[in-house]
Every structure is written in structure tokens, then in C-alpha cells.
Amino acid sequence: MAVQGYEVFMMISTEPSKIRGLSKKLMKYSEVSDLHELYGEWDIILKIKSKTPQEVEDFIREKIRIIPEIKGTRTLVVSDIPK
Numbered sequence: 001m002a003v004q005g006y007e008v009f010m011m012i013s014t015e016p017s018k019i020r021g022l023s024k025k026l027m028k029y030s031e032v033s034d035l036h037e038l039y040g041e042w043d044i045i046l047k048i049k050s051k052t053p054q055e056v057e058d059f060i061r062e063k064i065r066i067i068p069e070i071k072g073t074r075t076l077v078v079s080d081i082p083k
Contacts, residue, residue: 005049005050005051006049006050006051006052006053006055006056006078007047007048007049007077007078008047008048008056008075008076008077008078009045009046009047009048009075009076009078010045010046010048010060010064010073010074010075010076011038011042011044011045011073011074011075011076012026012042012043012044012045012046012070012072012073013041013042013043013070013071013072013073014043014044014069014070014071015069015071016043018069019037019043019044020037021069022043022044022067022069022070023035023037023044025067025069026044026046029059029063031048031049031050031055031056031059031063032046032047032048033047033048033049034046034047035047042074048060060075
């Protein structure tokens with residue numbers, strides 16, 4: 001089944017002391033549909049949903065990249081959801 005709209009997962013690294021505050025900040029964005037704090041190489045994973053790829057690009061450029069607590073990201077584009 002093809003994905004309706006556009007979805008990406010973004011993994012985020014930050015300082016351990018900033019994980020909870022950053023999570024709360026990210027959850028305020030309507031584009032973020034799910035967020036989980038992690039152990040390991042990445043500290044947070046979030047799901048971003050939008051209607052178009054351009055909306056995701058704008059969200060990342062205008063809202064995510066400007067957050068100083070974020071040390072690094074990896075973005076994964078969803079291609080399909082098998083059912």
C-alpha cells in the first residue's frame with residue numbers, strides 16, 4: 001500500500017542533558033506525529049508527516065536546522081508501508 005502524503009523518520013543526536021527539553025520542543029510542531037527518546041548512537045527519533053516533499057524540506061530547513069541543541073541528524077524517507 002502506498003503511503004498517503006509524505007512521511008520521514010528523523011534520528012537526532014544531542015547532549016544527554018538536553019534530550020528531554022528538546023523532545024518537548026519538537027513535539028510542539030504539528031508536523032511531528034510521533035517522537036521517542038532512545039538509547040544508543042541516536043537520542044531521539046521522530047516521524048514527520050506532510051502533504052508534500054516540499055513541506056518536509058521547508059520544515060527541516062526552517063524549524064529543525066535552527067535548533068542549537070541538535071548536534072546531528074539522519075533522515076529516512078518512507079517509500080511504502082506493506083500491509
